[in-house]
Amino acid sequence: MKRWKVIGGLTLSAALVAAAPTAAMAQGAPKLVGKTTGVTLNFMIASSGTAETNADRAAAAAWGKQTGNKVNVINSSNLTLQLTEGFAGGSPPDVFYGETPLFESMAKQGQLLDSGNLIATPSSFFPSLVDAYTYNHTFYCVPKDSSTLAIEINTADWKAAGLTNANLPTTWAKLAYDAKVLTKGKTTGLVISDTLDRLGAFFAEAGGSYMNASRTGFTFDSPQNLEALTYLAGLAKAGYLKFPEQVDATWGGEALGDGSAAMTVEGNWIIGAMQSTYPKVSYEVVPMPAGPTGKHGTLVFTNCWGIAASSKYTAADVSFVKYLASPAQQLRFANAFGVMPSRPSVATQWAAEHTTPVASGPTGTPNVSPFVQGDAYAMPQVATIGFPTVQNAFDSAILGLANGSSKPKQMLSELQTNAEALLQP
Amino acid sequence: MATVSHGEEPVTTAGDLEVERLSPSAPRPERPPSPPRRRRSGLHRGENLFGWLFVSPSLTLLLLFLVAPIILALYISFTNWSGLTSPTSSAVKWVGLQNYRTIITQPGLYQTNFGSAIRNNFYFVIFTVPLQTIFALWLAVLVNNRFLRGRQFFRTAYYFPSITSSIAITTIFIFLFQGSGVVNTILGWFGIKGPNWLYDQQGIFWDFFGFFGLTSPPAWANHMVLGISLWDWIAGPSVGMCFIIILAVFTTSGTFMLFFLAALQNISEELDEASEIDGATGWQRFRRVTLPMLRPALVLVLTLGFISTWQIFDQIFLTASNPTVITPAYLSYQVSFTDSAFGVGAAVAFLLFCLIVFLTVLQRGFIKEDLTQ
Numbered sequence: 032m033k034r035w036k037v038i039g040g041l042t043l044s045a046a047l048v049a050a051a052p053t054a055a056m057a058q059g060a061p062k063l064v065g066k067t068t069g070v071t072l073n074f075m076i077a078s079s080g081t082a083e084t085n086a087d088r089a090a091a092a093a094w095g096k097q098t099g100n101k102v103n104v105i106n107s108s109n110l111t112l113q114l115t116e117g118f119a120g121g122s123p124p125d126v127f128y129g130e131t132p133l134f135e136s137m138a139k140q141g142q143l144l145d146s147g148n149l150i151a152t153p154s155s156f157f158p159s160l161v162d163a164y165t166y167n168h169t170f171y172c173v174p175k176d177s178s179t180l181a182i183e184i185n186t187a188d189w190k191a192a193g194l195t196n197a198n199l200p201t202t203w204a205k206l207a208y209d210a211k212v213l214t215k216g217k218t219t220g221l222v223i224s225d226t227l228d229r230l231g232a233f234f235a236e237a238g239g240s241y242m243n244a245s246r247t248g249f250t251f252d253s254p255q256n257l258e259a260l261t262y263l264a265g266l267a268k269a270g271y272l273k274f275p276e277q278v279d280a281t282w283g284g285e286a287l288g289d290g291s292a293a294m295t296v297e298g299n300w301i302i303g304a305m306q307s308t309y310p311k312v313s314y315e316v317v318p319m320p321a322g323p324t325g326k327h328g329t330l331v332f333t334n335c336w337g338i339a340a341s342s343k344y345t346a347a348d349v350s351f352v353k354y355l356a357s358p359a360q361q362l363r364f365a366n367a368f369g370v371m372p373s374r375p376s377v378a379t380q381w382a383a384e385h386t387t388p389v390a391s392g393p394t395g396t397p398n399v400s401p402f403v404q405g406d407a408y409a410m411p412q413v414a415t416i417g418f419p420t421v422q423n424a425f426d427s428a429i430l431g432l433a434n435g436s437s438k439p440k441q442m443l444s445e446l447q448t449n450a451e452a453l454l455q456p
Numbered sequence: 457m458a459t460v461s462h463g464e465e466p467v468t469t470a471g472d473l474e475v476e477r478l479s480p481s482a483p484r485p486e487r488p489p490s491p492p493r494r495r496r497s498g499l500h501r502g503e504n505l506f507g508w509l510f511v512s513p514s515l516t517l518l519l520l521f522l523v524a525p526i527i528l529a530l531y532i533s534f535t536n537w538s539g540l541t542s543p544t545s546s547a548v549k550w551v552g553l554q555n556y557r558t559i560i561t562q563p564g565l566y567q568t569n570f571g572s573a574i575r576n577n578f579y580f581v582i583f584t585v586p587l588q589t590i591f592a593l594w595l596a597v598l599v600n601n602r603f604l605r606g607r608q609f610f611r612t613a614y615y616f617p618s619i620t621s622s623i624a625i626t627t628i629f630i631f632l633f634q635g636s637g638v639v640n641t642i643l644g645w646f647g648i649k650g651p652n653w654l655y656d657q658q659g660i661f662w663d664f665f666g667f668f669g670l671t672s673p674p675a676w677a678n679h680m681v682l683g684i685s686l687w688d689w690i691a692g693p694s695v696g697m698c699f700i701i702i703l704a705v706f707t708t709s710g711t712f713m714l715f716f717l718a719a720l721q722n723i724s725e726e727l728d729e730a731s732e733i734d735g736a737t738g739w740q741r742f743r744r745v746t747l748p749m750l751r752p753a754l755v756l757v758l759t760l761g762f763i764s765t766w767q768i769f770d771q772i773f774l775t776a777s778n779p780t781v782i783t784p785a786y787l788s789y790q791v792s793f794t795d796s797a798f799g800v801g802a803a804v805a806f807l808l809f810c811l812i813v814f815l816t817v818l819q820r821g822f823i824k825e826d827l828t829q
Binding site for chain 1: 538539540541542543547564565566568569634635636637652654655657658777778779790791793794795796797
């Protein structure tokens with residue numbers, strides 16, 4: 032019986048080996064295959080909410096109708112997981128959000144069609160965004176949009192505390208003062224998610240950075256970053272800055288919406304989230320403060336339209352992405368859920384339409400120009416393979432800043448050591 | 457009753473029955489014991505084949521979904537597969553024991569995470585298994601009481617958590633144990649300020665040491681084993697892990713209660729009454745009569761308990777933001793899917809497998825199932 036089990040197992044393994052497809056390698060200018068009409072494409076997204084899903088569905092339906100194709104929109108709950116599953120199984124989605132952590136792995140292993148130049152010339156997009164999706168001097172995928180961080184302030188709490196425009200948090204000192212004044216009762220002045228993806232904005236403001244200019248080494252353990260983290264630790268110890276876990280929220284937007292935060296630091300996505308979940312809360316958006324040397328800084332998050340190199344309908348995929356990345360469609364996306372277009376021309380147009388400093392809520396979206404301004408000096412995320420685990424280790428120590436069990440210097444040096452270990456082959 | 461002499465006791469086969477049918481009164485000739493499998497004739501022809509036929513569906517499923525993936529995972533643990541291609545493609549390199557070295561011997565984040573995971577799971581096991589066994593036994597003894605009214609209701613009520621989805625229960629527990637949630641509000645009535653259950657990383661043994669004045673690690677405790685210091689190793693379960701322990705005990709006690717209940721109902725009441733007549737108190741009766749007879753059930757519950765607690769994943773997946781709650785099973789998933797390092801993830805999984813096998817063998821050595829062994 033046991034012998035049969037072993038033989039049976041080996042036979043099955045052999046069968047699996049024989050049936051395994053090989054990965055398609057893209058070399059040179061990619062050849063596009065497949066029909067351009069009458070095909071069904073699989074389009075995988077990772078939506079931030081109903082607004083984004085509906086916008087994607089509408090775009091897919093419109094293009095499908097225009098070209099006589101059909102698009103299946105798959106909203107994944109865990110994009111990294113589902114993309115990995117698709118690629119490993121040999122049947123990835125045709126078009127998908129090519130998010131930053133997976134981008135380098137996908138490009139390196141030839142899973143991504145280098146479609147950038149086929150869709151549009153790189154100069155029609157913000158240079159920093161094109162940079163984020165260029166690997167080995169190849170512009171792999173077209174950036175779809177970008178979001179930067181800014182401060183959102185609950186206007187009711189602001190007015191109730193007697194603060195005016197002169198108190199707007201334009202510097203670190205003013206931010207600390209505002210957080211102190213706005214902390215009363217159940218409301219904390221400032222609530223920021225405990226992740227490098229928010230606190231890193233302060234690193235940039237202090238003059239620090241994640242990587243050096245040539246992107247060959249990490250610069251986490253620098254005096255400027257330490258200054259930023261110490262500033263935040265001070266606020267946290269005093270109780271003017273809290274992290275969402277301390278106020279029973281899952282992210283800053285939720286804390287702002289349910290009243291446990293007067294201010295928070297979040298990106299463009301907060302617009303759609305507040306409109307759908309907390310429509311009665313009115314808030315305004317102001318730019319991130321300037322650091323001790325007067326430097327402005329924030330973080331930029333971006334995504335791209337990825338096309339699978341092994342897709343059977345790459346010609347149709349390219350046509351679909353051309354439609355999605357077109358100026359008109361980018362404007363539609365921006366209006367639907369608040370992300371900033373990746374084309375500078377469209378971005379300025381969108382910002383111009385939304386500069387009236389009207390508070391949000393039932394009357395409409397807030398002034399979005401702080402987000403657009405941020406694009407000029409924003410710092411991108413780290414895209415090195417294996418960085419999520421390193422970031423996780425740093426993030427889990429942030430909560431300890433509130434009671435002093437985590438020390439900023441130690442956190443940064445551990446982050447530096449762990450990140451450097453990734454660069455060793 | 458017919459007496460049959462020892463030497464003539466035959467192994468009954470189809471042939472024997474036929475002989476008996478033909479001549480029941482004739483003395484049966486001496487026949488050496490026949491081999492167990494003989495060529496069947498008549499009614500039993502093809503029995504073998506049908507046996508295989510009936511077993512083949514589940515055997516195929518087992519091979520396809522259990523054996524083949526395990527062999528493939530073992531192969532992957534010796535490669536650098538990133539999950540974005542087929543594991544058998546030419547892009548995947550054989551790296552031998554490198555993945556194992558990364559998590560055991562090479563100093564770095566992976567080693568620290570692995571050491572942490574083993575420590576977390578170890579404390580989880582030594583707290584959960586005794587608690588859930590004792591709790592399940594206590595519930596079984598309560599429900600087994602002849603004079604208890606509404607036994608059926610209580611049995612169902614205690615068993616209910618085991619049949620409810622673990623994800624649903626975990627979500628409700630997370631809601632109840634929030635910083636300002638129900639549990640902390642109730643503790644507040646007694647003047648106790650409850651901790652932020654899910655996110656607190658403070659090891660409870662550290663608090664215990666604090667009572668004796670030991671608040672910072674002594675010099676010897678800074679020595680690193682598997683990437684974390686000895687002071688961290690003796691930290692005990694964190695408050696976050698205590699939350700998981702409470703959750704696990706609540707969920708699995710019902711199942712084990714049923715095992716104990718079945719075993720308890722096999723013990724005849726006369727035995728209990730006899731010992732009562734002999735003057736044994738309730739506790740003596742329980743300890744000297746009931747408990748030894750529950751030995752097989754106890755061994756089963758302990759073995760199942762150890763094996764399942766070392767593999768815990770569902771609850772950890774939903775409360776993953778606390779690093780003192782990460783277990784090897786969850787670490788394997790995390791490393792594989794967020795870092796695309798499936799080789800390391802598979803290595804973690806196989807090390808966990810070896811650990812469980814080793815501990816189970818150890819446990820069987822300590823607690824023998826049959827007293828006569």
